[in-house]
Amino acid sequence: MIRSLRRWALPLAVLALAASGPPVAAHADPEPEQIVNGTFDTTTDPWWHTGNTTFELDAGRLCATVPGGTVNPWDVIIGVNDIPLVRDDTYAFGFTASADPAKVAKALVQLPVDPYTQYLSATPELSVSGNAYAYTFTSPVSLPDAQVVFQLGGSATPWRFCLDDVTLRGGAEPEVYVPDTGPRVRVNQVAYLPKGPKDATLVTEATGPLPWRLANSGGTVVASGSTVPRGVDASSGQNVHSIGFGAYTKAGTGYTLTADGQTSRPFDIGGGAYESLRADALKFYYTQRSGIEILDSLRPGYGRPAGHLRAAPNQGDTDVPCQPGVCDYSLDVSGGWYDAGDHGKYVVNGGISVAQLMGEFERTKNAVTARPGRLGDSTLAIPESGNKVPDILDEARWEQEFLLRMQVPAGKPYAGMAHHKVHDQNWTGLPLLPHLDPQARELHPVSTAATLNLAAAAAQAARVFAPYDPAFAARNLTAARDAWAAARAHPAVYASASDGTGGGTYDDGDVTDEFYWAAAELFVTTGEKEFQDAVLASPHHTADIWTPRGFGWQSTAALGRLDLATVPNDLPGRAGVRASVLAGADEYLATLKAHPYGLPYDPAENTYDWGSSSQVLNNMVVMAAAYDISGRAKYRDGVLEGLGYLLGRNALNQSYVTGYGEVASHNQHSRWYAHQLNADLPNPPKGSLAGGPNSGIQDPKAQALLRGCAPQFCYVDDIESWSTNELTVNWNAPLSWISAFVADQGDGTAPVPGACAVTYTTHGRWPGGSTTQVTVRNTGSKAVSGWTLKWSFLGGQKAAGAWSAALTQDAATVTAKDLGWNATIRPGGSVTFGFTGVSAPGADPAPDLVTLNGAACAV
Ligand code: 9MR
Numbered sequence: 003m004i005r006s007l008r009r010w011a012l013p014l015a016v017l018a019l020a021a022s023g024p025p026v027a028a029h030a031d032p033e034p035e036q037i038v039n040g041t042f043d044t045t046t047d048p049w050w051h052t053g054n055t056t057f058e059l060d061a062g063r064l065c066a067t068v069p070g071g072t073v074n075p076w077d078v079i080i081g082v083n084d085i086p087l088v089r090d091d092t093y094a095f096g097f098t099a100s101a102d103p104a105k106v107a108k109a110l111v112q113l114p115v116d117p118y119t120q121y122l123s124a125t126p127e128l129s130v131s132g133n134a135y136a137y138t139f140t141s142p143v144s145l146p147d148a149q150v151v152f153q154l155g156g157s158a159t160p161w162r163f164c165l166d167d168v169t170l171r172g173g174a175e176p177e178v179y180v181p182d183t184g185p186r187v188r189v190n191q192v193a194y195l196p197k198g199p200k201d202a203t204l205v206t207e208a209t210g211p212l213p214w215r216l217a218n219s220g221g222t223v224v225a226s227g228s229t230v231p232r233g234v235d236a237s238s239g240q241n242v243h244s245i246g247f248g249a250y251t252k253a254g255t256g257y258t259l260t261a262d263g264q265t266s267r268p269f270d271i272g273g274g275a276y277e278s279l280r281a282d283a284l285k286f287y288y289t290q291r292s293g294i295e296i297l298d299s300l301r302p303g304y305g306r307p308a309g310h311l312r313a314a315p316n317q318g319d320t321d322v323p324c325q326p327g328v329c330d331y332s333l334d335v336s337g338g339w340y341d342a343g344d345h346g347k348y349v350v351n352g353g354i355s356v357a358q359l360m361g362e363f364e365r366t367k368n369a370v371t372a373r374p375g376r377l378g379d380s381t382l383a384i385p386e387s388g389n390k391v392p393d394i395l396d397e398a399r400w401e402q403e404f405l406l407r408m409q410v411p412a413g414k415p416y417a418g419m420a421h422h423k424v425h426d427q428n429w430t431g432l433p434l435l436p437h438l439d440p441q442a443r444e445l446h447p448v449s450t451a452a453t454l455n456l457a458a459a460a461a462q463a464a465r466v467f468a469p470y471d472p473a474f475a476a477r478n479l480t481a482a483r484d485a486w487a488a489a490r491a492h493p494a495v496y497a498s499a500s501d502g503t504g505g506g507t508y509d510d511g512d513v514t515d516e517f518y519w520a521a522a523e524l525f526v527t528t529g530e531k532e533f534q535d536a537v538l539a540s541p542h543h544t545a546d547i548w549t550p551r552g553f554g555w556q557s558t559a560a561l562g563r564l565d566l567a568t569v570p571n572d573l574p575g576r577a578g579v580r581a582s583v584l585a586g587a588d589e590y591l592a593t594l595k596a597h598p599y600g601l602p603y604d605p606a607e608n609t610y611d612w613g614s615s616s617q618v619l620n621n622m623v624v625m626a627a628a629y630d631i632s633g634r635a636k637y638r639d640g641v642l643e644g645l646g647y648l649l650g651r652n653a654l655n656q657s658y659v660t661g662y663g664e665v666a667s668h669n670q671h672s673r674w675y676a677h678q679l680n681a682d683l684p685n686p687p688k689g690s691l692a693g694g695p696n697s698g699i700q701d702p703k704a705q706a707l708l709r710g711c712a713p714q715f716c717y718v719d720d721i722e723s724w725s726t727n728e729l730t731v732n733w734n735a736p737l738s739w740i741s742a743f744v745a746d747q748g749d750g751t752a753p754v755p756g757a758c759a760v761t762y763t764t765h766g767r768w769p770g771g772s773t774t775q776v777t778v779r780n781t782g783s784k785a786v787s788g789w790t791l792k793w794s795f796l797g798g799q800k801a802a803g804a805w806s807a808a809l810t811q812d813a814a815t816v817t818a819k820d821l822g823w824n825a826t827i828r829p830g831g832s833v834t835f836g837f838t839g840v841s842a843p844g845a846d847p848a849p850d851l852v853t854l855n856g857a858a859c860a861v
Contacts, residue, residue, distance in 0.1 A: 033094065033171040036085050037150065038702045040097070040168030048702035049082045053428070055154075056503060063166040070159040075108050077155030080165070083114060085148040086173060087121065087141040093172035095122055095139065095150075100132030102162045108153040111139065111170070121148065132164065141173075179707035181715070183655045184665065187214075187245075187259050187266035188599070191650030191663035193275045196253045197750030198642045200271075202245040203599050203651055204229055205238075206262045214245050219256030219268075225249065229261055232598035236608050238653035239712040242598045253749065267650065267664040276745040279662060281381060282689025283738035284359070287397045288384050289687055290731060292347065292404075292436060293319060293336040300383045303684050306674065309436025310345065310443065311336060317442050319347075322424055324445040331414060333445060335424050338404025342730040343432075343672035345439050346425030346505035349408050351555045351732045353455030356401040357523075358623075358735035360459075360466050361565065362742050363394045367794035367814065368568055368850045369630040370753055370858040371746045374815070391470045399474070401731075402463050405456050406481050410448060410488075418488030419448035420456040422497045425505030432721065433676030433683055441504070449497040450489050451508075454516035457485035458561070461523035468798025468842045469813040475798060479527065479843065486520055486533075493517075508555060515559040518542040522562030526571045527797070529845030534573060537566070543579075548586030550593065550605045552620040554613070555732060560586075560620070564627050570796055570847040580631050587628030590621045591640045599652055599714070600643040610713040612725060615648060615658050615694035619736035626743045635752055645744060648691075648737075653714035659737065661688025671724040678721040690729045691737045692719070700725035756857030757782025760791070762848045771802070772839045772846060776818070778854060779832040786827040786855070791818040793849035798842030807835035 039047060042064045046057040055066045055078055068078050087093075095111060104127070111122040122139040150170060154163055186205040194200040206212065209231055216225040229243035245261065252271065259266040289296055289304050298305025312318040319336040323329075338347045339355070366374035377394045380387040386396035408420045426441035460482035468475040499509040510516075521536035537543055542559035553560035566573055567580045590602035597604055602621040603614065611617050622644045629637035649657045650664070657663025660670070668685045669678045670693075675686040695717040699708050703722035708715065717726045759779045766773040780786050791807075794814045801809045807818040824833045839846070852859050 034173060034175045036093075036170045036173055037082065037168050038706055042166060045700060047700070048084075049080060051080045052078055054078055055080070056428075060164065063164045065162060065164040066154075068154045068157065068161050068163050070157055070161075072155040072157065075153035075156050079151050079153055079155075080163070081149050081151035082168075083147060083149050085111070085150055085170060087111075087143060087145045087148045088173040089141055089144040091173045092138055092140045093122075093170055094136065095124075095170050096134065096136040097168040098132055098134045098166045099126065099128050099152075100130060100164045101128035102130045104129050105154075105157060105161055105163075107163070109135070109137075110149075110151050110153065112149050112151065113145070114147055114149040128163070134167075176706065179718075181654055181718070183653070185266055185655070186264040187261055188651045188653075188655055189259055189266045189269050190646035191267050191269050191657055191665070192279075193270040193272055194646075195273050195642060195744075195747060195750030196251045196271050197752075198248070198747070199639045200246065200248045200250065201600050201643055201646060201651070202247070202259050202266065204243040204245060204261045204264070205240045205653075206243060207241060208243070208262060209241070212243065212262050214247075214259060214261040216247050216250055217258050217260065218254055224252070235598045237597070237599065237601070237604065237610075237712065238714040240653060244598050267655070269650075273745065273747065273749050275662065276741055277376070279659070279689060279741040280376060280738070280745040282661065282687070283659075283691070283734055283741045284394060284397060284689075285382050285384075286687060286689055286729075286734045286738070287339055287359075287400070287731065288382070290339040291400055292338050292340055292345075294385070294400075297385065300385070301687065304687060306435055307437040309340070310439070313437065315440035316437055317440070319424065319443055322443045322445050324421075325447070328447050329410075329414065329445065331411070333407060333411075333421075335404065335407045335421075335445065337407070338401050339731050340436065341506070343670065343675075343724065343728050344425070344505065345430070345434075345436055345673065346423060347404065348423040348425075348506065348508050349405060349420050349452035350422070350449075350455045350508050350510065351730070352401050352405055353452075353459040354555050354558060354561065355731040355735040356398050356405065357459045357462055357561055358732075358739055359394055359398045360462050361561075362739045363392060363398070364462075364466055364565075364569055365630065365739075365742070367796070368570070369746070370633065370755075370851065371630070371743075373746050376745065377742065395466065395470065398463070399467070402459065402478070405459055406477070408452070409456060409481055409485065416448045416488065416492065416495075418453070418484035419450070419492060419495070420452040420485065421445045422447060422449040422452045423505060423508065428504045430673065432671075432673050433679050434673040436674060444504075446501060447497070448492075448495060449510075450493055450495045450513045451497060451510045451516050453485045453489040453492075454513060454520040455558070457482045457489065457520040458516070458523040458558070460485065461520065461527045462565070465527045465797040465844060468844070469795070472798050472842065476843065482520075482524060482527075486524060489513075489517070489520070510556050514540065515542050515547075515557055519558040519562035522566050525573065526565055526569050527844050529572065529847070537562070537573065538575075546586075548589050548624060550603065551611055552603065552617040552624075554617065554620065560624065564624070568627055568630060568850075570850045571845065572847055583624065584628045584632055584637075587625040587637050587640070590625055591636060593621075594640050594643060599647055601647045602640060602644045608713060609697035610695045610716060612696045612698055612700070613693040613730065613733055614696060615691055616730075616733035616736055618644060618647060618694075619691075619733075619740050622740050623736055626740065633752075633755070638747060641740065641743060642747075642750070645740065648694075653712070654717060656719070658692045658694050660686045660690040660692075667692035667719045667727065669719045669721045669727065671721050671728040675729075676721060686729055689734075689737075691733045692717075693726060693728050693730070693733060696726045698725060754857060756854050756859050757784075758786075758854040758857070758859035760852045760854075760859045760861050762793075762852065762861065764846070764848070767841075767846075770841055772841055773836065774839060775834060775836040777832050777834045778827065778859070780827040780829055781860075783829050785829060788825045789820050789827060789833070789854060791852060791854055792816065793852040795849065796847055797844045799846055800840040800842075801837045802840050804837040805835060806833070807837075809837055
């Protein structure tokens with residue numbers, strides 16, 4: 003796999019430039035290995051090839067079919083870059099290789115640029131059965147970035163080359179990478195809510211309690227106490243203590259915490275930062291958009307031409323054929339968001355991302371603490387701002403329209419299914435702005451996972467867009483039904499795990515969870531028996547789906563369960579579904595309480611996932627949903643404490659969100675936010691989440707620096723570390739969901755429940771309409787004089803006529819006001835009013851959340 007053909011002169015910490023290597027003496031330790039991945043166990047990275055061949059990983063070897071009809075040896079090359087050489091040092095170079103049919107190749111260690119001076123030139127005679135080859139040479143130069151290349155061209159006929167165990171020993175020991183982790187007191191570097199929990203971690207050798215002091219920005223000590231020793235933390239390998247200072251509640255900026263002679267990075271006590279993070283985490287999506295010019299006026303410093311339309315050198319996404327042999331048509335699959343730092347667009351990942359954005363919006367209808375206006379129109383500075391549709395939905399629609407385009411048209415084989423992905427034919431290097439990508443784009447085969455993902459997202463879109471654009475909602479519902487039927491007809495079409503040239507695979511061999519999620523969304527939207535039956539029959543409906551690693555693109559059951567629990571619907575046994583979310587949250591809370599860094603994430607094998615930041619966040623989403631369901635403060639506090647890890651309370655003492663925290667990730671792997679490679683390009687915008695520690699360290703940068711890392715240390719803020727430091731649409735989605743949740747908590751004061759109880763009863767239903775009666779009872783001890791009752795319809799219902807109240811409706815939100823004569827509700831007394839409604843297609847469930855004069859009533 004080639005991620006980066008073009009290399010850049012970077013100050014690499016690992017490169018030893020000293021020319022004074024020790025003489026090659028007989029000593030027990032082997033000379034240092036300079037080839038990062040010569041064994042090809044799981045990847046061919048960072049090896050590259052000329053465009054006329056491709057790599058295959060074959061039983062732990064790198065293999066390639068060498069084309070015939072070339073003239074010179076250098077017409078076909080396989081190589082690896084950035085090999086440091088030390089002048090006058092002697093090197094042992096070796097490899098095993100085979101050729102079928104037998105061939106003579108050239109193996110070179112050389113200067114990577116013209117005149118390509120060769121320090122070693124060998125001509126191994128390769129056989130079909132394969133041989134091991136060994137050479138020595140003394141380097142005449144010191145060079146940070148020599149190349150090892152195999153020149154394979156010059157054959158009239160094609161042949162197959164396989165390579166393994168490439169080794170180059172000698173030269174200087176690679177420098178040991180030691181990250182700068184600053185002071186040993188680790189805090190949420192952004193902000194603690196005044197009325198919320200406040201926890202920090204101290205890294206120390208001490209085993210007994212130590213004193214701590216909290217100081218305000220003037221240096222005055224405002225609180226103090228003793229640390230709690232927690233022993234050695236497995237996720238970091240550090241001996242740690244915890245510090246709790248939640249009793250201090252005064253808002254302010256520039257606080258510091260001191261213990262064991264170390265003073266933390268500064269932080270605020272206040273909620274304001276989360277209001278900006280709510281917007282920034284969502285604004286991330288506009289600059290990820292494909293197929294539209296990014297306006298510099300809306301995102302100063304980030305303007306760029308539209309990507310992947312037809313303008314050269316782009317070949318464009320407007321008329322994309324399938325991979326050879328996959329289909330006989332081409333589709334307009336323009337638009338949508340780029341997945342990550344690459345230019346690929348993947349249905350399963352786009353689907354979960356757009357679903358979480360729509361879920362963030364839907365939460366404003368169903369959660370007591372939600373502040374709907376904060377996600378309203380004109381909150382995100384996007385081209386659609388001002389169109390009277392909440393900006394978060396406009397942004398979601400940009401992706402949703404793309405997902406619909408990925409569906410196979412009627413009349414074609416697999417009609418109704420979704421193509422798994424569209425991306426470049428080959429991997430491109432960095433940097434590369436979207437509009438400059440010259441690669442051909444290809445549609446990849448359909449998959450059941452992508453089809454169900456589309457069904458779920460489209461079913462959800464059908465209800466959330468209904469009040470704003472009934473035609474778009476109806477289009478989504480049709481697409482969702484078609485996708486569901488197509489997935490039922492083709493239940494086991496899996497994306498290939500080896501289809502990873504030019505884009506990620508996103509392969510998934512178990513789609514039972516996608517069936518559950520799609521059924522759940524279709525049921526919530528339509529209320530229909532077929533989907534209810536599918537939900538109730540799914541093993542995921544009753545299983546403990548709250549695994550330590552959490553949910554994501556490969557395990558989607560939680561998305562279904564959470565919506566069944568939080569969005570109004572009349573599923574039999576719904577109380578049990580809601581209780582199961584609390585049970586899951588209790589598991590994550592227990593993990594968090596046991597973890598000295600306060601993470602609701604502690605996989606049993608003590609290995610962190612690719613994109614672990616998002617797994618932490620998704621586990622927090624479960625706790626947040628439990629808070630929305632139950633109002634129990636412990637769940638909300640779990641979310642607030644978990645957020646601290648992402649914003650600085652961690653082993654690396656850094657925030658994983660660009661622009662938030664004193665020291666924060668800012669060199670995420672991206673082809674267009676590539677400031678680290680080209681000073682004319684920007685860093686990622688503020689509010690961009692880095693994937694975070696990944697025990698797999700699949701990229702060569704991380705492998706060179708981090709081998710043997712404890713989980714929390716498996717991260718480097720370097721643009722080349724695509725396995726620890728990328729940014730993606732599916733990682734910013736839970737960041738945005740959680741930052742909205744946290745911003746909604748204000749200063750952390752728990753909402754006071756209203757002294758009211760509401761019964762909402764739909765008495766009559768006929769095709770297209772219904773009649774509903776609402777009774778509001780005053781359960782408090784004071785009279786209510788003058789009342790305003792609010793709720794949101796779930797879909798596109800309209801209140802048509804009312805009695806005993808004045809009803810107005812704005813999109814889904816209904817406001818009912820007293821008529822003067824019934825303005826007073828005495829303690830224990832009640833008022834009743836009613837209305838007729840016009841039903842939208844789909845279910846018409848009673849709203850979960852009704853507020854009286856701004857406070858939530860029991861329903
Ligand atoms: O996020 C994905 C992670 O879960 C997988 O383990 C990994 C390897 O398949 O791929 C990650 O997704 C990448 C995708 O394949 C291509 N675009 C960038 C994504 C983030 O690194």
